[in-house]
Amino acid sequence: xxxxxxxxxxxxxxxxxxxxxxxxxxxxxxxxxxxxxxxxxxxxxxxxxxxxxxxxxxxxxxxxxxxxxxxxxxxxxxxxxxxxxxxxxxxxxxxxxxxxxxxxxxxxxxxxxxxxxxxxxxxxxxxxxxxxxxxxxxxxxxxxxxxxxxxxxxxxxxxxxxxxxxxxxxxxxxxxxxxxxxxxxxxxxxxxxxxxxxxxxxxxxxxxxxxxxxxxxxxxxxxxxxxxxxxxxxxxxxxxxxxxxxxxxxxxxxxxxxxxxxxxxxxxxxxxxxxxxxxxxxxxxxxxxxxxxxxxxxxxxxxxxxxxxxxxxxxxxxxxxxxxxxxxxxxxxxxxxxxxxxxxxxxxxxxxxxxxxxxxxxxxxxxxxxxxxxxxxxxxxxxxxxxxxxxxxxxxxxxxxxxxxxxxxxxxxxxxxxxxxxxxxxxxxxxxxxxxxxxxxxxxxxxxxxxxxxxxxxxxxxxxxxxxxxxxxxxxxxxxxxxxxxx
Numbered sequence: 001x002x003x004x005x006x007x008x009x010x011x012x013x014x015x016x017x018x019x020x021x022x023x024x025x026x027x028x029x030x031x032x033x034x035x036x037x038x039x040x041x042x043x044x045x046x047x048x049x050x051x052x053x054x055x056x057x058x059x060x061x062x063x064x065x066x067x068x069x070x071x072x073x074x075x076x077x078x079x080x081x082x083x084x085x086x087x088x089x090x091x092x093x094x095x096x097x098x099x100x101x102x103x104x105x106x107x108x109x110x111x112x113x114x115x116x117x118x119x120x121x122x123x124x125x126x127x128x129x130x131x132x133x134x135x136x137x138x139x140x141x142x143x144x145x146x147x148x149x150x151x152x153x154x155x156x157x158x159x160x161x162x163x164x165x166x167x168x169x170x171x172x173x174x175x176x177x178x179x180x181x182x183x184x185x186x187x188x189x190x191x192x193x194x195x196x197x198x199x200x201x202x203x204x205x206x207x208x209x210x211x212x213x214x215x216x217x218x219x220x221x222x223x224x225x226x227x228x229x230x231x232x233x234x235x236x237x238x239x240x241x242x243x244x245x246x247x248x249x250x251x252x253x254x255x256x257x258x259x260x261x262x263x264x265x266x267x268x269x270x271x272x273x274x275x276x277x278x279x280x281x282x283x284x285x286x287x288x289x290x291x292x293x294x295x296x297x298x299x300x301x302x303x304x305x306x307x308x309x310x311x312x313x314x315x316x317x318x319x320x321x322x323x324x325x326x327x328x329x330x331x332x333x334x335x336x337x338x339x340x341x342x343x344x345x346x347x348x349x350x351x352x353x354x355x356x357x358x359x360x361x362x363x364x365x366x367x368x369x370x371x372x373x374x375x376x377x378x379x380x381x382x383x384x385x386x387x388x389x390x391x392x393x394x395x396x397x398x399x400x401x402x403x404x405x406x407x408x409x410x411x412x413x414x415x416x417x418x419x420x421x422x423x424x425x426x427x428x429x430x431x432x433x434x435x436x437x438x439x440x441x442x443x444x445x446x447x448x449x450x451x452x453x454x455x456x457x458x459x460x461x462x463x464x465x466x467x468x469x470x471x472x473x474x475x476x477x478x479x480x481x482x483x484x485x486x487x
């Protein structure tokens with residue numbers, strides 16, 4: 001088995017563990033996740049901040065089983081961090097010592113700034129490039145990070161969290177008091193306004209999951225889902241007014257009934273305070289930040305330029321037998337530069353085209369027959385990081401191509417239409433992608449071909465083009481484009 005690392009994040013409300021497997025130097029994927037609502041911070045705010053015995057017992061029991069899981073995967077490293085619940089508790093050392101003695105596990109308690117940095121750094125590396133503020137609403141505190149140009153440039157932590165507000169205000173029906181408490185805390189923020197807010201943590205993921213079900217969103221990925229502020233605010237109002245029965249109908253899970261409202265109120269007040277226009281859900285946070293800080297420790301906590309860990313993982317796992325995808329991506333790039341203006345293709349679509357070409361062979365790692373369908377499925381479900389949902393939908397659907405078909409033949413109506421470009425653009429990208437595949441049918445090098453384009457005709461010169469000439473008959477071409485092959 002390839003090298004595995006287990007990362008445990010002990011929060012005030014939940015404890016989570018991810019087991020991550022490396023497939024090459026910087027490529028990885030999650031092979032197991034587990035969560036337990038241990039409520040380590042339960043009743044601390046009404047007991048002088050001290051951890052309660054029952055909460056420590058629950059957490060220790062869950063930790064023991066987390067470690068059994070990690071060892072079943074032969075994890076070489078087990079990284080364990082704790083946040084607000086332990087850094088605020090006067091008796092934290094008692095719990096840390098107990099865990100060391102009972103489980104031989106060292107817990108690293110991180111301060112608010114480090115927690116904010118880890119969550120923000122994970123977002124900066126694993127979401128598309130953006131200028132945004134990430135906010136991780138936890139049980140005891142909320143962490144903020146300003147991310148720009150792929151790195152964290154400012155961090156901040158506030159003592160506003162779901163469990164804290166629940167015990168201090170919401171359990172007494174004092175929503176007005178909770179609102180004042182949040183707004184007063186937000187006065188300390190060094191940020192004035194931001195267009196994009198990235199939501200990290202369980203509360204935002206719960207709200208996102210509910211919103212996606214409500215609108216029957218086609219792509220079943222929380223990570224990277226975006227929504228307008230108006231839609232989010234309206235939904236937050238519905239959550240705040242909902243009874244337990246109504247919360248269930250809004251697809252909120254019962255284990256979140258008592259913390260979803262304080263978490264929603266916090267997010268709503270932050271959104272208003274920062275004049276946010278768009279909210280994006282992050283499926284990554286502190287755990288991924290802890291892992292990346294170890295993985296990228298010699299590269300300033302950043303991936304190499306234009307590196308995508310999800311693409312590399314797919315190639316490492318499913319395309320180990322051929323460099324055909326690499327050659328197709330090189331040829332697709334050259335073809336695109338020659339004819340994209342003639343085909344009215346936006347220059348930005350080159351990124352998705354080249355990435356799809358690189359991933360052409362991954363379906364072969366599952367089964368040769370219907371490999372396009374397998375490539376599509378793998379890309380749709382395993383392209384998680386560094387891409388928007390529209391990019392993921394486009395890349396995966398380009399991989400569906402079959403001889404003689406156009407995009408409208410292959411893509412079911414009313415499925416991913418809201419995420420995909422117009423059929424004209426899809427068909428033109430299909431042409432370039434599968435032309436590169438056809439021209440390299442004999443598995444030669446892209447550099448062995450000479451390309452030229454004039455007056456709507458693409459001319460390709462090279463050796464061994466018999467198979468390409470034969471297969472070209474099955475390639476639907478956009479209007480006003482012809483192709484001539486010269487051996």
